[in-house]
Amino acid sequence: MSERARVLALHGGLLVLLLALHFVLPPYHHGNLARIMVLASYAAGYNIVFGYTGLLSLGHALFFAAGMYAMGLSVPHIGTGTALLAGVAAGGIGAILLGLLALRTRGVAFMIVTLMFAQAGYLTILYFGAWTRGDEGFVIARASRMLWGLDLSDAAHRYLAALALFALVLGACLWMVRAPFGRSLIAIRENEPRAAMLGYDTFRLKLAAMAASGAISGAAGAAYALLFGYAGASFASVEYSILPLLWVLLGGAGTVLGPFIGTLFMFYLIDLSSGVTSAYMLIAGIALVLLTLFAPRGLMGTVRARLWRWLP
Amino acid sequence: MSLLRVEGLSKAYDGVRAVHDVTLDVQEGEVRALIGPNGAGKTTLVGMIAGRSFPDAGRIIFDGRDITRLPAHRRTRLGMAYTFQITSIFAGLAVTENVALAARPLLPRTEVRPAVRAALARAGLQEQADMRAGDLSYGHQRLLEIAMGLVQAPRLLILDEPTQGLSEGEIAEFKALVRDLAGQTTILLIEHNMDVVMALAGRVTVLSAGEVLMTGTPAEVRADPGVQAAYLGMP
């Protein structure tokens, strides 16, 4: 098989498998998987900046929450389809604005600047509690969760909508990493001064990566609000900036499948442990330390290094 | 006609003069060597020409255009290519991808693949094309640097100490490669191996303590007592 055929078979195979699972999974896991696909889309968006461009952002909750609130607050006024687009736009525009400032810094300063802006965003949501209902959040009316005749509060429709979003994001990422744009992002990650000397405008490329990443994160946030009918400030907190980092690190930074694999594993790890203790973030903490210490390449990164060199 | 002109270029770091009032004229098609003892300001001067740093005073004119304040990536698009003194490749990527990355900003999409193949052939790296660049031997990494410069088909190719760390045999191959290029491309060669300079350069500019000491043919430079003094550190 050619490399291209192998890549298509693997990633297409995953999508077919997810579709097949729709018909066989018991309700509990069916519901979980729908949520995992939306969160994995968020992680895939994060992976563009962290995994492919090599920029460690600690502020992506800002874009996820921007999408969620743009959708949730506007949907009663402008209708579901437009509100979803508003969510994508909010994530993308937010990322461009943050990028224009944060990309003037590098390394640790970049991490802190993104962290601080996201924290300011979270506090702003709390400050305008009259509209956002703060920590408590708000429920999105069932009437607003109809899209093209699908009732997204119905479990089956919800699963298929989550799958559609995930397939779209997976396809976009696959296309991107094989296109010149994605390759130039990898060049920046590997050796930014060299990329600049070869004629790449690294600032603009990094800004474009932020925009794409923010738009996908915003889309995931908007989809989350739409599919699960709820928006709350906790989705803007630091924890939701750390989680995509954790998922991508676990699954394998800079791999197309990594974000999904990492989200899936971490979701079930936390799900299992929450039966034992309420301190479920302990698992996340331990995983972060162990991954940085012993497996910085993550699961799919290790597969690529040991087994399938062609893995995108 | 002059392709690159540097006028009164100066740069200081923390009050220490690294380059002072340097004027330089490189003609279209020539191979110009830039030599000088360590600390003479070669790296600083070339950094300003390539756009890695900006001068405190003076102008840089490339092909009749003032590029003094132009960022590095725009200079590349005007036809300037730069190979790093310390090998700076994309170690984690394949050799072909390294060269393709160099080609893409300048060539239309359909021409990238043939151009990459041609550049690899010219640098003698066809057999290593699918290897990880970081796994190449040091000499091959230097050749890869040059292939990345070649594929951009630059009007001015700046080679920063290209033979540093190469074996005798590799230096001979390198000389053949540059001779092959001469006439098609203007080359600015920063080099401390005098044999290489004497063999390749049409004219040589000597830098000392941040200033131009002299410019002349290799024979003139070799015979100049001032140059000898600068190298030996005697008055």
Place this chain on the structure above:
Amino acid sequence: MDLGPYLLLAILEGAVMASVLALTAVGLSLVFGVMRVVNIAHGEFFMLGAVLAWYVTQMVGGPPSLGFGVALVVAPLIVGAIAVAADMTVLKRLDYDPERTIVATIGLLYIIQQLTLMGYGPEARPVEPPFNTRLALPWFEVRDGALALYWPWGLSTTSYKLAVIGAGIAVLLGVWAMMARSQMGLVMRAVQADRDMALAFGIPVERVYAMVFGLGAALAALAAVLIVPISQAHYLMGADPLLLAFTVVIIGGLGSLPGTVVAAILIGLSDGIISVFFSPTLAKILATLLVALVLVFRPQGLFGVRSA
């Protein structure tokens, strides 16, 4: 109350805040200055100090001053030891790579915080102050063309709060003396200036790093022990000190101790004053934005000098 007495009260509260903040931030700044790493778990070391203070006072019993006195010594020592262990098992193995260290200390943050939740529980618990005399404060007014003192209702502080301010100043002077005068301070400054050179001169850089990391954490724990009689111990209490310490360290100039102290006083005082007039959330929004913008436009801090 008039504005004047109100302001005096705000300044006193601010000075307590500034004192505790300066200790926490100096700990963070020391770690960044010498080791060039950012410790995101710093707030959790602060929280551990407060929680341990509660445990110690419970175990010791007797008069409040005894338990508190023991806590003042024991809590920073235990926290320092935990930090040293974390440095040797995790940070050292990462070779102090700045980015990976941040990710690992985020992990440590959750580990410490969640283990505290499991062991100590979600309650906020008070620690009794060793002494707590209420001190009424006078204010002046112009009566019949002459200044006269009076005691406005509500204008008061406690002996304990004044002691916290004093203790903060004393510890900071101690840290300064250690850095400037002692052998240990000299070694730390040598490592900070040039790690490779220090190694070449036979300074055990790794041991210095472990010690600095422990000292930074111990300072945060000490600050927490001082504040816990005023604010209670809770497993989530580390977030705000972390954010504020960051603000202070960045505005004061990364790694500069004098800058850090100046910024702590400024921010501690202004936070006290601002939160009297504005909502605390708005104050926090402005503080975080200020930090981010300072990092973007003046990375050397507001008081630092740009170096090459």
